Amino acid sequence: MSASKITIRPATPDDAEALLSIYAPYVEQTxxxxxxxxxSVEEFRERIVHTLKLYPYLVAQRETSTNSDASTEIVGYAYAGPLHARAAYAWSVETSIYVKKSEKKSGIGKALYSALEKVLAAQNITNVNACIASPETDDEYLNHNSIQFHQHLGYSMIGEFHKCAYKFGRWYNMVWMEKMIGSHHQEQPAMIPFPEVTKL
Structure with a gap:
């Protein structure tokens, strides 16, 4: 008899190879x-390190146990980064999420975003934004699932850029979606860097 559960924790540089194995098929096939x-693994590791200086980088890990053994496997990840480099944008972030292809529609994406938003709110972030590739019509490389996923989680469509990206010999659109997770004040509390936020 076996049992499994999903836990979410901050990423570490040592996770780079496992996370890259999730990301690579999205680059090559979508x-x-x-x-x-x-x-490269080294470049991906540097991306993780750079993100963690200010923002959360979270992994979803499946823990499976049997009567005689226990194992863990990373099945998805999500992170945030600056919406823009200028100081006035400090309370707004861009989010990204990738789930192992075999784990899609398993609830892992929702769990990752829920944890990510909790951390970002603790950092005094008010706006989360997603930059999402969008096809004019679904094809073998891209569909509208990501847009629908974000809508389901409370994101609203803000704008669309048409035929602005070229991949696999095709032109794709890009949309921005937005969600408010905090209050906006005249005297806004400072953004707190992720290393100073200790609880997920």
Whole structure:
């Protein structure tokens, strides 16, 4: 008899190889990311380190146990980054999420975003924004599932750029979606860097 559960924790640089194994198929087989080449493990590790200086980078980990054994597997990740470099944008972030393809529609994405928003709210972030690839019509590289996923989680459509990205010999649109997770004040509390937020 076996049992499994999903736990969410901050990423570490040592997770780079496992996270890259989730990300690589999105680069090679889809237009969900507009990156052309799969980054090296070293580059991906640097991305994690850079993000964690200010923002959360979370992984979803499945823990499976049997009567005689226990194992863990990373099945998804989500992180945030600056919406814009200027100081006035400090309370707004861009979010990204990737789930292992075999784990889609399992609830892992929702759990990751819920945890991510909890941390961001503790950092005094008010606006979360998602930049999402959008096809004019669904094809073998891209569909509207990500847009629908974000809508289901409370994101609203803000705007769309038309035929602004080219991959696999096709032109794709890009949309921005937004969700408010905090209050806006005339005297806004300072954004708190992720390393100073100790509880998920």
């Amino acid at each position: 237009a969900i990311t507009f990156e052309y080449e799969v980054p």
